[in-house]
Amino acid sequence: MNRGIIGAAVGAVLALTWIVLGFWAFVFVAVAMFIGVVAGRAMDGHFDPRAFADAFRGRRSSS
Incomplete structure (x- = not known):
């Protein structure tokens, strides 16, 4: 599926x-969706807590 969709x-x-x-x-649904995304990415092995925290704070790295 397209990310826009x-x-x-x-x-x-x-x-x-x-x-x-x-x-x-x-608010409850939004939090539940967020927890679901984090859990799914963690189970797939695609969750990097440090990169997530940096993105949440607005810090991005191109490297």
Whole structure:
């Protein structure tokens, strides 16, 4: 699948959650999706905590 399509689907799920269930349900769904992505990447062996922390802080490296 194209990453744009996946991003649109994720955005639609979060928007509908907010509209239908409210803000706190939206926050819960967003956190659950984030935990799922991290767990999936860790199981695949593609999760680097240091790179993730650097990206979260806005630090990127081209090397």
